[in-house]
Amino acid sequence: MVNGLPGAGIGGFFYLILALYMPIREGVRAVRGRSRREHWNFIMQQWAIIGAILVGLWLQGWLLRELFLSAPMMSITALVDPTGMMAKPAFDVAGAAATAALVSLAGVVLIAEGLKFLLDFTNND
Amino acid sequence: MSSSSSTETGQSSAVALEEPPTDQAVITTRAVAEREAFPTQKPRTTAGLTVLIPAYNEAKFIADTIRSIREQTLQPDEIIVIDDRSSDGTGDIARSMGVRVLRPESNSGSKAGALNFGLKSVVTPYTLAIDADTSLAPDAIERLMKAANTGDLEQDDHIAGACGYVIPRHVNTIWERGRYIEYLFAFTIYKPIQDYYERPLIASGCFSVYRTDVLRRLGGWPHRTLAEDMDLTWNCYDAGYRIRFVPEAVCYPIEPHNFDFLRKQLRRWSRGFYQCVRVHWKTVLKTPYLRLIVAVGLWDSTVATLAFFVLLPLLCVLISPLFLLGYFIDLPAVLVPVMIKAHQRGEKLKALSSIPAFYVMRVVNGVFVLSAFWHEIIMRNRLKTFEKGH
Numbered sequence: 042m043v044n045g046l047p048g049a050g051i052g053g054f055f056y057l058i059l060a061l062y063m064p065i066r067e068g069v070r071a072v073r074g075r076s077r078r079e080h081w082n083f084i085m086q087q088w089a090i091i092g093a094i095l096v097g098l099w100l101q102g103w104l105l106r107e108l109f110l111s112a113p114m115m116s117i118t119a120l121v122d123p124t125g126m127m128a129k130p131a132f133d134v135a136g137a138a139a140t141a142a143l144v145s146l147a148g149v150v151l152i153a154e155g156l157k158f159l160l161d162f163t164n165n166d
Numbered sequence: 167m168s169s170s171s172s173t174e175t176g177q178s179s180a181v182a183l184e185e186p187p188t189d190q191a192v193i194t195t196r197a198v199a200e201r202e203a204f205p206t207q208k209p210r211t212t213a214g215l216t217v218l219i220p221a222y223n224e225a226k227f228i229a230d231t232i233r234s235i236r237e238q239t240l241q242p243d244e245i246i247v248i249d250d251r252s253s254d255g256t257g258d259i260a261r262s263m264g265v266r267v268l269r270p271e272s273n274s275g276s277k278a279g280a281l282n283f284g285l286k287s288v289v290t291p292y293t294l295a296i297d298a299d300t301s302l303a304p305d306a307i308e309r310l311m312k313a314a315n316t317g318d319l320e321q322d323d324h325i326a327g328a329c330g331y332v333i334p335r336h337v338n339t340i341w342e343r344g345r346y347i348e349y350l351f352a353f354t355i356y357k358p359i360q361d362y363y364e365r366p367l368i369a370s371g372c373f374s375v376y377r378t379d380v381l382r383r384l385g386g387w388p389h390r391t392l393a394e395d396m397d398l399t400w401n402c403y404d405a406g407y408r409i410r411f412v413p414e415a416v417c418y419p420i421e422p423h424n425f426d427f428l429r430k431q432l433r434r435w436s437r438g439f440y441q442c443v444r445v446h447w448k449t450v451l452k453t454p455y456l457r458l459i460v461a462v463g464l465w466d467s468t469v470a471t472l473a474f475f476v477l478l479p480l481l482c483v484l485i486s487p488l489f490l491l492g493y494f495i496d497l498p499a500v501l502v503p504v505m506i507k508a509h510q511r512g513e514k515l516k517a518l519s520s521i522p523a524f525y526v527m528r529v530v531n532g533v534f535v536l537s538a539f540w541h542e543i544i545m546r547n548r549l550k551t552f553e554k555g556h
Contacts, residue, residue: 050462050465050466050469050470050471050473050474051462051465051466051470052356052462052463052466052470053496053499055458055462056355056356056359059359059363060359063359063362066363080362083358083362084362087355087358087359087362090354090355090502090503090506093502093506094498094499094502094503097497097498097499097501097502098498098499100498101495101497101498105491109488132488134481134485134489135491135492135495138492145465145469146462149461149462149465150458150461152461153451153457153458153460153461154457156451156457157451157452157457160448160451160452161452
């Protein structure tokens with residue numbers, strides 16, 4: 042639990058992608074005759090959890106938009122956002138942050154694989 | 167020395183008699199319910215297994231730990247307590263319970279040192295390391311040895327060891343509650359996925375079993391870092407072995423109940439993580455999936471943590487206070503796996519009421535992780551002192 046902030050950062054996306062990739066990996070294993078029934082059961086369990094998380098995130102996004110961008114609620118949120126002009130940029134930046142996290146994840150993966158390639162290359166020399 | 171020890175033993179025994187049975191009763195009740203949910207095969211009487219318990223001033227907890235091992239459905243061949251020069255009579259309590267007690271000539275200075283001292287006396291094919299303040303569910307050893315119901319540990323030579331699911335024994339203070347949610351989250355989502363890809367980041371030191379011959383071949387538990395469990399796990403990967411995570415094998419350690427213990431533990435863990443990265447960077451890079459798991463961990467522990475502490479407050483001030491929501495935006499991602507596991511364990515209310523503590527804990531974790539990065543990576547100031555904190 043020490044490496045990073047659980048749930049935050051790119052870790053969440055990373056494990057989500059790993060979970061989504063599991064059926065492909067297991068399919069390759071099946072072709073090679075190395076697949077197991079327990080693995081498929083496990084994949085289904087993880088997909089169910091990931092599915093529930095995605096639904097939860099969507100619901101949260103919807104709820105927050107309703108709460109902060111819908112007209113009736115504007116009078117309440119006006120306490121912190123009198124002009125009503127700050128909420129939308131916040132949601133726009135939130136979307137941009139998610140995109141940035143995915144791009145960061147891609148960058149981190151590329152760097153790790155690149156360093157591995159470099160290590161192999163220097164070892165061969 | 168001996169008269170002083172016996173006096174302390176008297177005091178410590180009294181403590182040990184007062185506290186443990188309640189805990190064990192709770193654990194046993196939980197485990198019976200879990201066993202009914204996951205029926206096991208007929209228990210065997212011996213496992214070819216030695217249990218090593220490194221202990222330094224653990225008089226309050228050692229009796230509970232030994233009792234929980236005695237009640238296992240699969241009994242170890244021997245239980246060895248390494249009394250690392252305790253001054254509170256830990257060794258005497260253990261001896262009175264009929265287990266073998268080893269006492270080095272001087273304090274070994276770390277858990278790894280104590281474990282290696284005990285490893286010399288192991289004659290069984292398997293060695294199980296358990297913290298002196300960790301109790302086990304009654305079928306934990308049986309489930310761990312079966313390694314995810316496939317018998318892998320005994321049949322697959324490439325598997326060096328296995329670790330189990332960790333749940334804090336007490337969930338009362340804010341720190342224990344934060345840790346409880348962290349464990350429910352990580353052991354329900356992160357660790358099973360790591361196990362599927364055959365690369366658990368770490369075989370938790372509080373409850374892990376290893377092949378004795380592999381342990382000896384690798385030189386036992388490394389003491390060059392403060393995270394001997396992570397160091398050993400990565401040593402196993404370096405030597406071409408695998409580690410399994412067995413979620414059905416449950417253990418219950420005592421987690422820090424106050425900030426002083428938490429501080430020592432987090433300092434050790436976070437500094438140990440970076441020390442392992444420095445020592446093992448080549449192993450990490452050449453090991454599939456592990457390099458990605460560690461790379462993402464490094465990014466989150468530095469860049470994401472900095473964003474958490476610097477970028478979000480700046481956005482709150484400069485653009486909109488709504489950016490404060492960024493601190494809780496991942497609530498569904500945390501809540502779903504936590505509540506699924508809590509539901510299975512019949513602890514929904516406890517989990518729900520502990521969620522706020524998780525967010526406090528996350529901030530504290532972030533501070534220690536950044537501090538560790540600064541000292542270990544930037545300043546190259548390696549922490550060498552093993553500070554005991556649960």
